[in-house]
């Protein structure tokens with residue numbers, strides 16, 4: 001029985017949900033970038049898009065997969081939206097969700113403010129090792145979203161603690177390689193949808209609806225030919241540590257810094273060969289920040305581990321319990337990458353606490 005599990009309906013639903021959410025987010029991002037008055041540090045537009053995206057994904061999954069047991073582990077909850085001063089924001093979100101649904105035309109429904117709050121709150125699940133749980137980051141890469149750069153809608157399904165499918169909608173990612181992104185990104189059409197189902201590979205299509213094509217990680221074996229991705233935000237990952245690892249490994253190209261799980265998508269199609277993520281001490285990684293990206297990369301032939309070389313374990317609840325950082329690359333480069341990571345970590349520990 002378990003062998004015959006194919007998750008085909010679930011994948012189709014996930015793609016539909018993420019695509020609709022991406023449309024909602026693009027609407028909001030265009031508004032932010034258009035308005036001169038809106039200060040970029042104003043958090044309200046992203047809030048509207050985060051909540052709207054989460055409500056839409058939750059709604060579409062439940063419409064498409066009418067099953068009694070729906071569990072969603074998602075980043076946002078409606079706590080702040082239920083407060084007195086939030087009425088106007090909630091109304092904006094409800095309108096955005098309804099406008100997106102009616103432009104799409106699949107469902108003939110109109111949500112009330114309460115429906116939206118309920119949809120958002122369906123994301124309160126704790127996940128864990130039993131049963132099925134959807135895992136959602138409604139906007140991953142908030143900082144990138146506000147800057148008008150990369151962000152992603154990341155949705156995955158866990159079955160008995162394992163990621164069995166994932167989709168990454170990256171509305172601003174060019175359809176062609178960003179390996180030399182400084183040159184001509186503005187000429188390329190943007191908007192990618194990555195999808196992966198366990199045992200069947202990773203695919204990419206345009207968010208406008210082109211046919212999916214199979215993607216594969218880079219087959220670079222010589223670190224001198226490899227390039228690596230890391231966070232755009234230095235607050236999210238230690239750039240100095242990545243740079244020391246890259247030097248040790250013999251990587252020559254400068255880092256490619258982009259926001260969000262778009263890094264996993266770009267890696268899955270071979271735009272770069274390595275992704276290094278070393279958050280500051282004390283930061284705990286959440287499952288929705290890696291579940292979808294992880295299966296998109298592994299089904300494309302890559303590997304994602306922590307700094308000790310252990311597979312990422314998504315079965316422990318809302319957090320990932322891991323050693324030090326996350327590293328992602330192809331199978332050929334992983335052994336030497338792990339060595340470089342461990343050597344750099346050791347050096348860092350020695351300089352941080354001299355005897």
Ligand SMILES: Nc1ncnc2c1ncn2[C@@H]1O[C@H](COP(=O)(O)O)[C@@H](O)[C@H]1OP(=O)(O)O
Pocket residue numbers: 137139140141142143144230231232233235236237258259260261279280283289
């Ligand atoms: N201090 C932090 N360290 C590491 N990651 C963070 C930190 N603060 C937020 N994040 C999360 O890191 C992810 C994006 O990182 P990056 O773009 O650098 O890869 C997002 O999931 C973001 O959350 P959010 O989903 O709210 O944007």
Ligand SMILES: [Mg+2]
Pocket residue numbers: 137139140141288289
């Ligand atoms: Mg995130």
Ligand SMILES: [Mg+2]
Pocket residue numbers: 075137138139140141142
């Ligand atoms: Mg988020």
Ligand SMILES: [Mg+2]
Pocket residue numbers: 075142
């Ligand atoms: Mg956030």
